[in-house]
Amino acid sequence: MTISSRHYRELYELIASTDSAKEAELLLKDLATPQEIEDFAERWQIIQQLHKGIPQRQIADSLGVSISKVTRGSNTLQWGSGGFLHFLSKAKKSK
Numbered sequence: 741m742t743i744s745s746r747h748y749r750e751l752y753e754l755i756a757s758t759d760s761a762k763e764a765e766l767l768l769k770d771l772a773t774p775q776e777i778e779d780f781a782e783r784w785q786i787i788q789q790l791h792k793g794i795p796q797r798q799i800a801d802s803l804g805v806s807i808s809k810v811t812r813g814s815n816t817l818q819w820g821s822g823g824f825l826h827f828l829s830k831a832k833k834s835k
Contacts, residue, residue: 786813787824 758764768777782805789799796810817824 782809783813786810787817788828790814790817791824791828 755764755767758767768780772780782803785803786799786805786809789802790796790810790813794802796807796814799805800807800810
């Protein structure tokens with residue numbers, strides 16, 4: 741089976757349909773492996789710390805991850821689609 745743009749759109753719409761953190765948790769637990777969910781959580785922690793201006797080496801040490809993971813996060817934050825910046829701003833407004 742070839743995944744088409746329609747299939748991706750359906751997935752994005754499914755994720756967008758969650759109404760709460762609990763619903764998102766239920767969906768993610770069925771959609772992804774525990775390791776994938778852990779990777780997502782780890783990446784979000786990296787992004788938040790980078791956005792606060794914490795040095796990459798310090799982030800790697802505090803989270804127990806490789807410097808290359810932190811650098812990858814930094815590159816995505818700087819040159820990605822803008823999703824992280826959008827959600828960082830959204831998270832700041834909700835606090």
